[in-house]
Amino acid sequence: xxxxxxxxxxxxxxxxxxxxxxxxxxxxxxxxxxxxxxxxxxxxxxxxxxxxxxxxxxxxxxxxxxxxxxxxxxxxxxxxxxxxxxxxxxxxxxxxxxxxxxxxxxxxxxxxxxxxxxxxxxxxxxxxxxxxxxxxxxxxxxxxxxxxxxxxxxxxxxxxxxxxxxxxxxxxxxxxxxxxxxxxxxxxxxxxxxxxxxxxxxxxxxxxxxxxxxxxxxxxxxxxxxxxxxxxxxxxxxxxxxxxxxxxxxxxxxxxxxxxxxxxxxxxxxxxxxxxxxxxxxxxxxxxxxxxxxxxxxxxxxxxxxxxxxxxxxxxxxxxxxxxxxxxxxxxxxxxxxxxxxxxxxxxxxxxxxxxxxxxxxxxxxxxxxxxxxxxxxxxxxxxxxxxxxxxxxxxxxxxxxxxxxxxxxxxxxxxxxxxxxxxxxxx
Amino acid sequence: xxxxxxxxxxxxxxxxxxxxxxxxxxxxxxxxxxxxxxxxxxxxxxxxxxxxxxxxxxxxxxxxxxxxxxxxxxxxxxxxxxxxxxxxxxxxxxxxxxxxxxxxxxxxxxxxxxxxxxxxxxxxxxxxxxxxxxxxxxxxxxxxxxxxxxxxxxxxxxxxxxxxxxxxxxxxxxxxxxxxxxxxxxxxxxxxxxxxxxxxxxxxxxxxxxxxxxxxxxxxxxxxxxxxxxxxxxxxxxxxxxxxxxxxxxxxxxxxxxxxxxxxxxxxxxxxxxxxxxxxxxxxxxxxx
Numbered sequence: 137x138x139x140x141x142x143x144x145x146x147x148x149x150x151x152x153x154x155x156x157x158x159x160x161x162x163x164x165x166x167x168x169x170x171x172x173x174x175x176x177x178x179x180x181x182x183x184x185x186x187x188x189x190x191x192x193x194x195x196x197x198x199x200x201x202x203x204x205x206x207x208x209x210x211x212x213x214x215x216x217x218x219x220x221x222x223x224x225x226x227x228x229x230x231x232x233x234x235x236x237x238x239x240x241x242x243x244x245x246x247x248x249x250x251x252x253x254x255x256x257x258x259x260x261x262x263x264x265x266x267x268x269x270x271x272x273x274x275x276x277x278x279x280x281x282x283x284x285x286x287x288x289x290x291x292x293x294x295x296x297x298x299x300x301x302x303x304x305x306x307x308x309x310x311x312x313x314x315x316x317x318x319x320x321x322x323x324x325x326x327x328x329x330x331x332x333x334x335x336x337x338x339x340x341x342x343x344x345x346x347x348x349x350x351x352x353x354x355x356x357x358x359x360x361x362x363x364x365x366x367x368x369x370x371x372x373x374x375x376x377x378x379x380x381x382x383x384x385x386x387x388x389x390x391x392x393x394x395x396x397x398x399x400x401x402x403x404x405x406x407x408x409x410x411x412x413x414x415x416x417x418x419x420x421x422x423x424x425x426x427x428x429x430x431x432x433x434x435x436x437x438x439x440x441x442x443x444x445x446x447x448x449x450x451x452x453x454x455x456x457x458x459x460x461x462x463x464x465x466x467x468x469x470x471x472x473x474x475x476x477x478x479x480x481x482x483x484x485x486x487x488x489x490x491x492x493x494x495x496x497x498x499x500x501x502x503x504x505x506x507x508x509x510x511x512x513x514x515x516x517x518x519x520x521x522x523x524x525x526x527x528x529x530x531x532x533x534x535x536x537x538x539x540x541x542x543x544x545x546x547x548x549x550x551x552x553x554x555x556x557x558x559x560x561x562x563x564x
Numbered sequence: 565x566x567x568x569x570x571x572x573x574x575x576x577x578x579x580x581x582x583x584x585x586x587x588x589x590x591x592x593x594x595x596x597x598x599x600x601x602x603x604x605x606x607x608x609x610x611x612x613x614x615x616x617x618x619x620x621x622x623x624x625x626x627x628x629x630x631x632x633x634x635x636x637x638x639x640x641x642x643x644x645x646x647x648x649x650x651x652x653x654x655x656x657x658x659x660x661x662x663x664x665x666x667x668x669x670x671x672x673x674x675x676x677x678x679x680x681x682x683x684x685x686x687x688x689x690x691x692x693x694x695x696x697x698x699x700x701x702x703x704x705x706x707x708x709x710x711x712x713x714x715x716x717x718x719x720x721x722x723x724x725x726x727x728x729x730x731x732x733x734x735x736x737x738x739x740x741x742x743x744x745x746x747x748x749x750x751x752x753x754x755x756x757x758x759x760x761x762x763x764x765x766x767x768x769x770x771x772x773x774x775x776x777x778x779x780x781x782x783x784x785x786x787x788x789x790x791x792x793x794x795x796x797x798x799x800x801x802x803x804x805x806x807x808x809x810x811x812x813x814x815x816x817x818x819x820x821x822x823x824x825x826x827x828x829x830x831x832x833x834x835x836x837x838x839x840x841x842x843x844x845x846x847x848x849x850x851x852x853x
Contacts, residue, residue: 233819325706334711335799386690388711389712390711391710525820528817531799539801
């Protein structure tokens with residue numbers, strides 16, 4: 137019985153301590169998605185803990201929020217309810233949506249010192265294309281990717297092709313694919329030459345074709361699209377012909393999620409997919425594989441993809457400042473390099489590739505640098521006001537053409553008409 | 565007497581309050597929101613009257629989703645209910661291993677829809693999926709089941725049937741076990757064939773269950789879209805877009821909450837009409853004991 141006052145006193149002291157530290161402490165919640173394989177949540181938790189150690193007074197609460205789509209839904213819903221996260225990693229293409237919802241603040245507000253400004257200028261320009269609009273920086277590149285072509289060296293050798301050289305042009309890709317497509321005695325295909333997936337977000341892979349065909353799909357202000365330009369229709373015609381005319385790719389809409397598995401099972405000899413799958417392919421392909429930049433037609437190129445850091449408007453001033461610090465800390469050259477090696481995402485700044493660790497990694501695994509080398513040709517991912525609605529108009533058109541429901545020219549004309557109607561309100 | 569009425573109302577109150585708070589109030593809120601445009605950037609939503617409904621009339625994806633849903637319901641409900649009845653009759657008979665069989669039939673129901681959809685996604689995978697392995701070994705050419713507009717909807721319907729039939733079977737099984745065995749004995753004594761016993765005695769006695777199952781099946785066919793999200797995301801070219809999936813897209817991808825509310829009102833109206841129809845028309849043919 138005599139111990140009770142002691143216990144109480146200790147408890148009270150503890151509580152007082154807690155209260156004091158809570159007053160001096162800024163807690164920021166951080167929503168992030170997981171879109172590739174691997175123990176991402178563990179890595180993020182570790183990074184947050186390391187940040188807290190180096191920055192006493194700031195507590196980071198990482199919240200795994202699902203896929204990209206779920207993360208943006210949760211963040212916007214929370215924003216509407218008045219309790220958004222302080223910071224979040226969300227698709228770079230959701231920038232206009234977040235601005236239109238008045239949910240985020242530009243990073244420029246917090247960049248006061250020369251060092252801060254230098255940091256904001258340290259990223260690859262290709263990644264900044266989806267992070268800036270109207271002269272302001274709304275997002276900081278974190279987990280970014282581009283599309284590359286993976287090929288199976290074993291199957292190349294089997295088909296009498298040079299196993300160390302991927303196709304460099306549209307023509308070469310078609311010619312290779314024709315040699316790689318295998319049919320059994322009754323004419324049924326047992327292996328396809330090439331696969332460009334088209335479920336979910338076909339517009340992104342389509343941009344790999346339009347960019348290499350020398351045409352952009354939208355303007356920088358995000359209020360105009362060019363879906364019905366002849367070069368765009370031409371790109372779609374090439375895609376459709378791979379399946380319907382040349383029969384070197386499975387006809388119809390091809391699932392994005394099972395594409396790597398098709399590749400591992402040798403049911404396809406070449407695939408187009410994100411560099412974010414690099415670590416996955418490295419682990420699971422039981423054969424030698426090569427990685428190449430997307431084949432060119434009029435030029436080289438690929439859209440970028442992936443997620444940026446954003447800072448939310450309804451967070452307190454202190455939380456926003458802390459979020460800025462956190463984003464800066466997460467994207468130092470060393471950490472950007474480590475994150476790239478752990479996940480397969482492209483390290484977002486040139487000096488990350490100069491770090492000793494990264495150089496050793498690239499020397500051992502040279503294909504990791506293909507995505508980096510492609511960056512100089514890369515363009516912004518399709519992003520407009522009312523982004524999801526506009527991309528859906530394009531996706532529907534692409535799928536209609538790929539399944540044969542509409543001719544490419546008609547499909548793109550309809551998609552453009554729909555996009556213009558949606559964007560009407562944003563053109564002043 | 566008066567006192568009893570008050571106590572009755574008090575007893576109903578907790579349930580009624582919950583129902584009002586989480587069902588009736590949101591319904592009214594949705595109807596109210598459907599007459600407003602979507603608010604952007606924290607500004608209040610302006611009143612637009614029936615404009616959202618006019619947009620809907622011109623919205624091709626809405627009509628496509630609605631028709632898809634009609635075919636989906638017509639395809640899944642009769643098959644899954646019939647299948648449930650057949651399975652229930654089968655596992656109700658005295659035979660060896662029937663517990664094992666019951667568990668097997670019920671398993672699809674306990675699995676979460678997301679997991680189910682992922683399993684089926686690989687069943688339907690071209691070339692090396694389970695279905696393709698069977699069809700190609702029989703000499704059929706390979707087919708992209710989920711990637712072709714003509715087959716995608718049928719494929720997702722099969723998943724729903726597989727998932728629902730076991731669930732409905734449990735209700736039929738419970739109803740079958742509550743039929744007194746004396747009826748079967750009497751029928752046997754009178755020399756009635758099994759088919760007659762089934763048609764004149766069992767099926768009429770199962771009618772209340774059938775009504776219940778039908779109402780649930782209808783609701784399920786409009787309510788369950790998890791597998792669409794996993795398997796096709798409404799594609800190819802909206803071939804598998806169901807009404808609720810379209811609402812989700814408009815509401816949570818496009819953030820057009822005003823229009824999404826209008827779509828929800830239509831869904832509510834359809835469900836209410838169907839439920840009332842079922843109760844009014846089928847009730848006459850249902851004999852409660």
